Amino acid sequence: MSDVAARPAPNLLANPWIKAGLIVAGLIAAAMLGARLDGSGTLYKIFIDPFDQMAAAPDLLAQTIWEGLVSGVLYALIALGFVLIFKASGVFNFAQGIMVVFAALTLVGLHEKGVPAWLAVILTLGVMFLLAVAIERVVLRPLVNQPDIILFMATFGITYFLIGFGESVFGGSPKQMIADQLYLPKGAIDLKILGGLVSLQKIDIAAAIIASVMIAVLALFFQYTRIGRALRAVADSHKAALSVGISLNQIWVIVWFTAGIVALITGIMWGARSDVSFALEIVALKALPVLILGGFTSIPGAIIGGLIIGIGEKIGEFYWGPLIGGGIESWLAYFIALGFLLFRPQGLFGDKIIERI
Amino acid sequence: MFYREAGQFKSTYAADMAVFPIRQDRIGLAIILLIAFIGIPLIGNDFFITSVMIPFLVFSLAAIGLNILTGYTGLISLGTAAFMGVGAYACYKLTTAFPGVNIIVLILVSGLFSAAIGVLFGLPSLRIKGFYLAVATLAAQFFLQWAFVRVPWLFNYNASGAIEVPQRLLFGIPVTGASASPETRYFVCLCLVIVMTWFASNLVHGKIGRSWMAVRDMDIAAELMGIKLLNAKLLAFAVSSFYAGVAGAMMIFLWYGGGEAADVFNIRLSFNILFMVIIGGLGSLIGSFFGAAFIASLPTIMKFGLPALGVPMSGATAEHVTFMLVGALIIIFLIVEPHGLARLWQIGKQKLRTWPFPY
Amino acid sequence: MNAEPMNVSGSPLRDEGEVLLAVQNVSLRFGGVKAITDVSFDIRKGEVRAIIGPNGAGKTSMLNCINGFYQPQEGQISFKGQRRDRMKPHRAAAAGIARTFQNVALFKGMSTLDNIMTGRTLKMKRGFFWQALRHGPAMTEEIEHRRVVEDIIDFLQIEHIRKLPVGKLPYGLQKRVELGRALAMEPELLLLDEPMAGMNLEEKEDMCRFILDVNQQFGTTIALIEHDMGVVMDLSDRVVVLEYGRKIADGTPSEVKADQKVIDAYLGVAH
Numbered sequence: 001m002s003d004v005a006a007r008p009a010p011n012l013l014a015n016p017w018i019k020a021g022l023i024v025a026g027l028i029a030a031a032m033l034g035a036r037l038d039g040s041g042t043l044y045k046i047f048i049d050p051f052d053q054m055a056a057a058p059d060l061l062a063q064t065i066w067e068g069l070v071s072g073v074l075y076a077l078i079a080l081g082f083v084l085i086f087k088a089s090g091v092f093n094f095a096q097g098i099m100v101v102f103a104a105l106t107l108v109g110l111h112e113k114g115v116p117a118w119l120a121v122i123l124t125l126g127v128m129f130l131l132a133v134a135i136e137r138v139v140l141r142p143l144v145n146q147p148d149i150i151l152f153m154a155t156f157g158i159t160y161f162l163i164g165f166g167e168s169v170f171g172g173s174p175k176q177m178i179a180d181q182l183y184l185p186k187g188a189i190d191l192k193i194l195g196g197l198v199s200l201q202k203i204d205i206a207a208a209i210i211a212s213v214m215i216a217v218l219a220l221f222f223q224y225t226r227i228g229r230a231l232r233a234v235a236d237s238h239k240a241a242l243s244v245g246i247s248l249n250q251i252w253v254i255v256w257f258t259a260g261i262v263a264l265i266t267g268i269m270w271g272a273r274s275d276v277s278f279a280l281e282i283v284a285l286k287a288l289p290v291l292i293l294g295g296f297t298s299i300p301g302a303i304i305g306g307l308i309i310g311i312g313e314k315i316g317e318f319y320w321g322p323l324i325g326g327g328i329e330s331w332l333a334y335f336i337a338l339g340f341l342l343f344r345p346q347g348l349f350g351d352k353i354i355e356r357i
Numbered sequence: 358m359f360y361r362e363a364g365q366f367k368s369t370y371a372a373d374m375a376v377f378p379i380r381q382d383r384i385g386l387a388i389i390l391l392i393a394f395i396g397i398p399l400i401g402n403d404f405f406i407t408s409v410m411i412p413f414l415v416f417s418l419a420a421i422g423l424n425i426l427t428g429y430t431g432l433i434s435l436g437t438a439a440f441m442g443v444g445a446y447a448c449y450k451l452t453t454a455f456p457g458v459n460i461i462v463l464i465l466v467s468g469l470f471s472a473a474i475g476v477l478f479g480l481p482s483l484r485i486k487g488f489y490l491a492v493a494t495l496a497a498q499f500f501l502q503w504a505f506v507r508v509p510w511l512f513n514y515n516a517s518g519a520i521e522v523p524q525r526l527l528f529g530i531p532v533t534g535a536s537a538s539p540e541t542r543y544f545v546c547l548c549l550v551i552v553m554t555w556f557a558s559n560l561v562h563g564k565i566g567r568s569w570m571a572v573r574d575m576d577i578a579a580e581l582m583g584i585k586l587l588n589a590k591l592l593a594f595a596v597s598s599f600y601a602g603v604a605g606a607m608m609i610f611l612w613y614g615g616g617e618a619a620d621v622f623n624i625r626l627s628f629n630i631l632f633m634v635i636i637g638g639l640g641s642l643i644g645s646f647f648g649a650a651f652i653a654s655l656p657t658i659m660k661f662g663l664p665a666l667g668v669p670m671s672g673a674t675a676e677h678v679t680f681m682l683v684g685a686l687i688i689i690f691l692i693v694e695p696h697g698l699a700r701l702w703q704i705g706k707q708k709l710r711t712w713p714f715p716y
Numbered sequence: 717m718n719a720e721p722m723n724v725s726g727s728p729l730r731d732e733g734e735v736l737l738a739v740q741n742v743s744l745r746f747g748g749v750k751a752i753t754d755v756s757f758d759i760r761k762g763e764v765r766a767i768i769g770p771n772g773a774g775k776t777s778m779l780n781c782i783n784g785f786y787q788p789q790e791g792q793i794s795f796k797g798q799r800r801d802r803m804k805p806h807r808a809a810a811a812g813i814a815r816t817f818q819n820v821a822l823f824k825g826m827s828t829l830d831n832i833m834t835g836r837t838l839k840m841k842r843g844f845f846w847q848a849l850r851h852g853p854a855m856t857e858e859i860e861h862r863r864v865v866e867d868i869i870d871f872l873q874i875e876h877i878r879k880l881p882v883g884k885l886p887y888g889l890q891k892r893v894e895l896g897r898a899l900a901m902e903p904e905l906l907l908l909d910e911p912m913a914g915m916n917l918e919e920k921e922d923m924c925r926f927i928l929d930v931n932q933q934f935g936t937t938i939a940l941i942e943h944d945m946g947v948v949m950d951l952s953d954r955v956v957v958l959e960y961g962r963k964i965a966d967g968t969p970s971e972v973k974a975d976q977k978v979i980d981a982y983l984g985v986a987h
Contacts, residue, residue: 092488142692149433150695152488153635156628157687164680282624288492296488325507334496341485341493370862371855559850563858564833564840567826571834574823581783582901583809583838592844640825 022342050319059196064318065311070204070273072310073211077266078287079294079302080215081259086296087235088255089140091151095158097284099260102162103128104267104276108178109170117181121264128260136252144248163278174279177271184272207269214265215303218258227254235297289337294348301348309333376558393547398540406539409657411612414546415604416653420633420645421557422600427631428639429561430593431573432482436494437601437630439501442622443471444602445609446511449520449618453513460525460533461545464606471602472595474501479594483587498624505619512618522615533610542611549607553600558642560596569593570640632683636690638697647698655683733760735797736905736937737782742791744777744961751777752788752961759905764931765939766952766969770981773958775941776818779907782939783815784808795905810838814903816894818910818941824883828893831882832868835900836861868896872926888919895926899934906930908940912947920947927951949973957981 054061078096085093106127110120139154180186185202222228233241234251242248270280290309294301313332321328365380367373377383397410423437447467452460478497482490505511512518524534531537532545560566568589571579580586609618629652637648659679694701737759744752752774759765767775780786782793784803792799795811814835823831840861846854869875872892877885882893891911898906911927912920924947930936942948948955949969957965957978965975972978 139688139692143695146691146695148487149635149639150691152433153632154688154691156632157684157691159684160680160687161684164677164682164684168674168677168681285495285624288495292489292492327503327507330503331496331499334493334499338481338493338496341481341489370859370866374858374862556848559848563847563850563854564837564842565844565847567830567834568837570826570830571823571837574825575821577785577805578817578821578823579834580805581785581809581815582834582897583806584834585806 053319057196059198062198064314066198066200068311068314069307070207072307073208074266074270075286075290075310076303076306077211077262078284079290079306080299081262082287082291083297083299083302084255084259088231089252090148091155092148094152094155095162096259096263097281097287098159098162099263100267100270100284101278101280102166103260103264104177104271105166105170108175108276111178117178124264125261128264129257132253132256132260135256136249140252141249174275174277177268177276182268203272210265231255286333289333292337293340304348309336312336376562403539406543409654410543411546412653413650414550415608415612416633416649417646418550418553419601419604419630420637420649421554421642422597422604423630424634424645425557426593426597427634429566429573430569430590432590432593433491434494435491435627436497438622438624438626439498440471440475440598440601441605441608442501442505442618443474444468444605445618446505447471448606448610452523452525461527464603464610467606468599468602472599475594475598476591479591482590498627502619502622518617520609520615520618522610535614546607546611553603554642632687636687636697638699641699644697644699655679733762736761738794740792742781742788742793744781744786744788750961755963757956757963757966759937759939761937762935763937763953764951766948766955767939767941767958768948768955769958774961775958776909779815779909782907783813809901812904813907814898814901815907816898816909816911818913820890820894822882822890822894825881827879828874828877828882829865829879831893832865832896832900835897836865865900868899872896888915899930904937906936906938908938910941910943912942912944924951
């Protein structure tokens with residue numbers, strides 16, 4: 001234990017012996033599971049073979065890391081929208097993933113109805129603004145001062161409503177993102193490095209650049225504008241913010257609208273890589289382990305958490321997945337986050353929690 | 358006028374501690390049980406029993422399970438469906454391994470497997486609180502769902518990956534499998550749900566229930582009362598998962614009668630059960646029944662009710678509208694009564710008690 | 717055994733009392749912030765011991781150390797002559813230490829009765845099986861403890877709020893329920909953290925009477941933190957004074973009142 005006088009009871013796992021014991025138990029369990037599946041050389045396959053493969057084909061490793069980086073950026077973007085809302089209104093916004101899909105669907109749907117691409121983008125922004133106003137009026141305002149779980153459930157309601165609404169208006173079938181019309185680059189750059197070929201999709205590079213620009217803009221916005229200061233004040237304490245004359249309702253609309261813009265950009269990037277459909281909903285849930293890792297209120301946490309989860313699950317799937325039948329991408333992210341929590345319950349960038357009474 | 362407790366004095370603590378201390382409530386309960394046991398099998402057709410009553414019972418049990426965890430102990434779980442799945446697969450493995458053992462016993466035993474898995478995934482609750490824990494339970498959801506597909510041992514290496522529910526007899530009458538009549542399956546469900554509700558009610562009204570609620574309301578003070586947080590939380594996980602597991606086994610064996618179980622126990626189901634608990638009322642057993650009735654019947658009403666009223670609607674549209682409606686209703690409910698249907702029920706009873714002279 | 721009292725400046729009344737709890741050279745830090753520095757004092761069986769000091773003096777932290785909620789980095793605390801290292805709160809409760817909180821820490825969703833009944837948790841022995849049946853031994857046990865709880869409810873005169881959820885009660889009553897919950901544990905040592913904060917005069921007088929009654933009727937040893945000097949002087953047998961986490965005085969109320977350091981701490985002093 002550190003010299004910080006933390007509470008003793010929940011710190012069972014802070015004990016290095018117990019931690020070590022758990023890790024060993026986990027490894028043994030994994031080894032036994034492996035033994036069930038193939039019967040020989042299991043430990044070799046878990047601990048040595050994957051690293052052999054990495055060393056033997058560094059280009060493949062680089063490619064895997066790149067893939068992970070890209071999906072990590074997308075997770076981070078969803079988590080970012082989430083963090084914005086959590087900071088300013090304390091709402092665990094389950095609907096952020098759906099907002100991404102909804103924004104993308106609105107954009108594509110409008111274009112299908114004959115609206116020029118850039119006008120469609122502007123109209124979609126308008127829709128996201130209306131959504132923010134509607135959510136503030138219909139959901140947040142009547143529920144102010146309710147317990148967190150009630151607000152959390154209300155965002156479930158928003159999720160279901162948006163799914164039903166989006167499908168009713170635009171139909172349930174998957175759609176193509178209008179990447180060309182928005183001048184997003186296509187094709188790939190093939191790099192001949194590490195004794196092989198690493199292929200980078202241009203759209204992925206664009207996504208990474210756009211994400212970085214957006215995060216920088218948001219950071220500046222938070223740091224240097226009047227609204228940004230008000231947002232930070234609200235994040236610290238609703239009551240104190242109210243007492244110095246900040247309008248909570250206005251702030252909430254702004255925050256949800258900002259989250260809506262982030263959602264639209266995420267939706268465009270994501271849609272350009274696959275198609276636009278509500279199947280994204282499940283993938284969007286991956287933003288949650290990212291949040292665990294990064295902390296609910298930290299923007300850098302969301303980004304770094306996203307990258308860790310993205311890279312971790314791609315590498316895990318590629319090198320260890322085949323050992324237990326593959327498809328482990330569906331849950332690996334959660335386990336990475338869980339394992340991490342055992343060591344740092346406050347997240348990557350959270351402060352050590354001192355409980356007071 | 359008719360719902361009064363005036364004149365009903367309690368002379369013992371036991372009478373005062375009864376779950377239904379008011380005579381009229383006891384009469385009401387008796388009437389409900391009579392309807393459930395005699396009325397519904399007599400007047401309900403097969404369709405009503407299989408697609409309304411049995412789902413209602415199964416969901417009620419699952420909702421009670423989640424309510425113990427979320428409503429009473431304050432731990433949010435998004436993995437209920439996965440624990441239900443554990444119950445279903447355990448029951449399948451058990452009944453194929455021990456075909457001679459009574460299926461009711463096996464359904465209950467499979468709940469124990471679910472409880473064990475629940476405790477395992479409940480361990481992080483020692484360190485993690487609130488929404489962080491909710492996300493952690495997603496690990497259970499996705500991992501177990503993955504296991505249901507990828508571990509062929511669980512479905513006895515069937516090529517289709519589906520569970521085939523074999524025929525099992527109880528007192529010579531088939532209760533599971535294709536030849537079991539809806540009424541029989543309904544009776545089995547009903548008895549299981551009643552008995553387990555009774556146990557749940559006993560638990561939450563006694564020492565254990567008080568410990569759970571203490572942990573929920575103020576965990577630090579609970580610890581200083583001598584309640585061991587880890588034990589209380591893990592017990593809640595165990596009991597909750599037990600209920601979910603039994604509900605899951607009932608779902609596959611008595612309702613679906615087999616099929617692609619891995620698809621059934623998806624995250625949507627977890628969410629739906631959470632809705633039932635929230636809309637019904639956190640920390641209320643009767644609320645679990647209300648919530649289950651509400652959420653389980655909504656799609657059926659949308660699908661069959663609206664066309665009957667002359668509102669034309671295709672299947673796909675109906676589904677979309679159902680989604681919107683469920684979403685809107687959740688929000689409306691939370692705004693009107695964040696404490697759920699159970700609270701509305703209480704308010705209604707209070708009004709009735711003072712009616713017709715409310716002052 | 718280290719029951720030797722460190723400061724023998726005790727009151728004439730309870731001078732020979734046996735030491736129930738001894739705090740020796742305790743220091744507590746939060747990161748770099750020192751909450752308590754090298755504090756020693758003792759609490760004798762049957763006395764009312766007051767801990768006073770300006771805001772931020774470390775009084776609540778001291779109580780938190782005593783019932784195991786915080787772990788001091790240095791020093792030791794022994795209770796009933798037994799030294800405890802790495803005490804856990806539920807173990808402190810089992811050993812016979814109960815407490816109330818500065819900001820009421822009741823179980824808000826539960827009724828008054830259920831709140832006080834939680835205080836009996838440790839004394840109820842029937843396990844899961846009987847609890848699930850809620851008949852036979854479990855019910856007998858429940859009734860037995862209900863009787864004890866009803867006595868406490870009578871004692872504190874809160875019969876009328878027995879079945880109301882405590883979240884909706886006025887503050888003064890909540891404080892009283894909290895005292896009831898602590899009493900239900902039948903503690904040997906009762907820690908009261910500002911039991912009279914935010915009360916009006918009448919409520920304060922009621923609470924004083926309850927505290928004295930508890931001390932005299934049940935013989936419970938009491939340690940209390942209080943800001944109202946009148947109350948402290950009337951109630952307590954001995955007073956320990958903390959300032960900036962250090963002990964600056966220890967003795968009978970009259971001794972402490974005359975102590976120059978204490979006067980400086982409370983009134984401020986020109987350095």
